[in-house]
Amino acid sequence: MTLHLRRAAATSLLCGVLVAQPLMGTAFANPLDALFAPTSSDSAPGQPADAPRFAGVDNFRDVAGTGAGYTGADGGHVRKGLFYRSNAVVPDDADLATLEDLHAAAVYDLRTPDEVSAKPDRVPAGAAYVNIPILSGDLTGAAAQLRSPEGARAFMQDMNRGFVTGSGERAGFRQLLTELANTDGPQVVHCTAGKDRTGWASFLLLSIAGVPRETIMSDYLLTNEYSSASIAATRAQIVAAHGEQVAAIYTPLLxxxxxxxxxxxxxxxxxxxxxxxxxxxxxxLDGGIIADLKDTLLG
Known part of the structure; x- marks a missing residue:
């Protein structure tokens, strides 16, 4: 199995295909829908509002963070309400209405065609839909090769290295950052679980803004909190279908x-x-694109 296919399989699993395609011969239902109710997104007076919480889009959040926003270059705060990161954009009717209140100009879907067809986005009115597929390959077949939690972790590490070395991955992130720089208004970036391809995109944006790496890492790890219910539900599905031993192998991917x-x-x-x-x-990337992104992020 090639490294390319290993990275592709890891991303597919981690971004939700694990629960939408057969694993070792058995398919199981998708538990990533509506696992906790929306919560308040109140901010302190004078601060931009935090991103809303959605019942069926549990990893939706502002790239800039909460409260005043992350501190970037020269002590400035990253602007909120401009770039959002998310898992698959599949809101119910009530959440769609709230999402439309954000007036997103564009939604960038980093999933493969198979992922998109399995769970199509529900794009808010007025937003352009742009699919920028990152990674491909025999995802199910490659995933079936995993035999240990350590192997699953190696998958994830390989996949993140591929964001640096893979020509297709680099082309995708180049297109994404160019689109973000050249589009006015709030924009949403997502894959299926909103944590790997989307996590790298967020790392790049926050790095451009000068946010310290320790802050970026803390933001990256927030997926485990935002998606805790869906992660637990997915693991329970694997246990029910395949047993605890298989669940232990795949837990690092969730x-x-x-x-x-x-x-x-x-x-x-x-x-x-x-x-x-x-x-x-x-x-x-042209230096002008990078400068425009920094100006937008720090305002």
Whole structure:
């Protein structure tokens, strides 16, 4: 099995295909729908509102964080209400109405065609839908090769390294960042679980804004809190269908661990030395695009 297919399988599993396609011969229902009710998104007076919480889109959040927003370059705060990160955009009617109140200009779907067809987005009115597929391959077949939790973790680490070294991955992130820079208004970036491809995109945006890496890591790990109910439900589905031993193998794929993002960052540092060099040399981004993103993020 090639490294490309291993990364593809890992991303597919982690972004939700695990519960939508057969695993070792058995299909099981998708538990990623409506697992907790929306909660209040009140902010302190004078602060932009936090991102709303949705019943069926549990990992929807503002790239800038909550409260005043993450602190970036020169002590400025990352602007809220501009870039959102999410899992699959499949809101119910009530949540769709709330989502439309954000007036998103575009929704960027980083999933493969198979993922999209399994769970199509419900795009809010007025938003352009842009599919930028990242990764491909025989996802189910490659996933079936996993035999240990350590192997699953290696999958995740390989996948994050691939965001640095893979030509298709780099082309996808180049297109995404270019679209984000050239589009006015709030925008949503997502994959299926909103944590791996979307997590790397968020890492890049926050790095452009000058947010410290320890803050970026804390933000990355928030998936385990936002999606805790769906992660637990998915694991229970695997136990019911395949037993505890198989569930233990696949558990590392359901959430995020620091070592996953760290693997990608280490690869980036080793090859390019800095995020700026990765953006310019690895993604072949024009300096003007990077400057526009920084200006937008810090306002």
């Amino acid at each position: 959430g995020v661990e620091a070592s996953y993002l760290e693997a990608g960052i280490a690869e980036l540092d080793a090859i390019h030395g800095s995020v700026e060099n990765y953006l310019k040399d690895g993604l072949d």
